[in-house]
Amino acid sequence: MFVSMDPEVRKYLSAIGQRGGRKSRRALDTETARQMVRTREARRAQRRRYARYPGGDRIARGLKDLEEGRESIDSLLVSIGAPRLRRLGFDIERPLSSAEHRLYDLLAQEAPDRAHSRYNALIRRLVSFERALECAA
Secondary structure: OOOOOOHHHHHHHHHHHHHHHHHHOOOOOHHHHHHHHHHHHHHHHHHHHHOOOOOHHHHHHHHHHHHOOOOOHHHHHHHHOHHHHHHOOOOOOOOOOOHHHHHHHHHHHHOHHHHHHHHHHHHHHHHHHHHHHHHHO
């Protein structure tokens, strides 16, 4: 539903937004901006590289969700595998706590009758990914 707005109110809100945007804008020096781009590109390359292994698509999505602070099935799965994934070279800074219970609860909310079997299938997929990566190394 669209609600029309008084043009004067719209103009006032626009001016406030512009002023706030200019005030809060940060200035990046060239080296910091380049480092940010390098970090982002390295993370993208890592996700693409591991997507070819079984379950790699889930791991890639989970890494991205963790970076963005989202709790999802995939981010919880990555959190469960964080210790082993770190040993395999993944940079997982802050895994979610109590990930096993939270994953099961999330699956139970979606489909209570299938939560147990889905949980086990996801864990098998995670272990399959980890083993494939170890064999490739």
